[in-house]
Amino acid sequence: xxxxxxxxxxxxxxxxxxxCDQSIDNLYRDKARIQFKYYTLDYNKKMILNNRTTFSFxxxxxxxxxxxxxxxxxxxxxxxxxDRTYKIKVVADSTxxxxxxxxxxxxxxxxFKAGKFNDTLRIVVYRGNLSTSFTNPEDKRLALEVESSDDxxxxxxxxxxxxxxxxxxxxxxxxxxxxxxYDYIGFYHPKKWKILxxxxxxxxxxxxxxFDYNNEGRQYFQGLANYLNAIPTFDDETGxxxxxxxxxxxx
Numbered sequence: 605x606x607x608x609x610x611x612x613x614x615x616x617x618x619x620x621x622x623x624c625d626q627s628i629d630n631l632y633r634d635k636a637r638i639q640f641k642y643y644t645l646d647y648n649k650k651m652i653l654n655n656r657t658t659f660s661f662x663x664x665x666x667x668x669x670x671x672x673x674x675x676x677x678x679x680x681x682x683x684x685x686x687d688r689t690y691k692i693k694v695v696a697d698s699t700x701x702x703x704x705x706x707x708x709x710x711x712x713x714x715x716f717k718a719g720k721f722n723d724t725l726r727i728v729v730y731r732g733n734l735s736t737s738f739t740n741p742e743d744k745r746l747a748l749e750v751e752s753s754d755d756x757x758x759x760x761x762x763x764x765x766x767x768x769x770x771x772x773x774x775x776x777x778x779x780x781x782x783x784x785x786y787d788y789i790g791f792y793h794p795k796k797w798k799i800l801x802x803x804x805x806x807x808x809x810x811x812x813x814x815f816d817y818n819n820e821g822r823q824y825f826q827g828l829a830n831y832l833n834a835i836p837t838f839d840d841e842t843g844x845x846x847x848x849x850x851x852x853x854x855x
Contacts, residue, residue, distance in 0.1 A: 635757050636682065636688075637679060637756060637757045638750050638759055639677070640675060640678075640748075640750060640764070640766040641763065642762045660771050661734065662772055663801070670729070671728075671731075672726050673727045674724050674727075676725075677716065678763075679756060679759065685718055685719060688715070688756065690713075690753050690756045692712065692750055693749050695765065699745060700744050701744035701745060708727070708730075716756075734770065735771075736840055741771065741773050743771045744769070746768040747766075748767075750763075778812075779811070785813065788821075788825035788826070793839065799828055803827060807824075829848035832846055
């Protein structure tokens with residue numbers, strides 16, 4: 605059986621090699637081609653197109669007012685033993701973020717480090733002028749395109765533009781309103797979620813809750829209620845005090 609499988613593998617390799625257009629092998633011989641990484645692979649190794657990155661200050665402590673968003677840049681071709689440069693531009697008609705207000709202005713020329721197949725475009729982002737509203741969430745969008753340079757031609761069409769979304773709110777995690785859990789933690793509020801995260805960082809997973817209805821989970825939820833009873837915590841939009849099961853307006 606192993607011999608047959610080995611033979612089939614070799615045969616498949618020969619067929620694929622013979623059927624490929626050899627011009628593809630020569631495509632990047634003279635100059636590599638630059639692009640944003642525009643896809644991810646799911647658990648079945650299936651390609652999922654994705655040309656957006658979201659950076660949220662919502663999960664960070666209030667003291668963090670400046671941070672760095674990261675976007676992966678890659679190339680098609682042969683790695684270089686020296687640094688190379690690539691170019692980017694802000695697409696004004698697709699951008700709502702303001703340079704100097706929501707992000708630090710970017711240089712048109714960026715460096716791709718030697719010996720790497722991919723590198724990181726780092727964008728300094730600012731929190732101060734982002735809305736904190738979770739009832740009316742707002743994102744600021746930065747649209748970027750790569751441009752050809754002396755070192756790089758353009759890569760695949762889907763990878764030539766990417767979008768960075770910058771925000772300062774915590775949208776409700778998908779696990780919050782599970783019926784039995786909701787009996788313990790009540791209505792959603794981002795400050796309640798932040799307190800749970802401060803108890804245990806595993807609560808930061810927005811897709812699934814690491815603690816269910818067992819004793820440990822109930823202890824965390826009761827701890828949240830105790831915290832809100834003991835330490836006045838207020839909704840920034842209405843000024844109401846937050847309790848585990850209600851918002852109380854303040855006179």
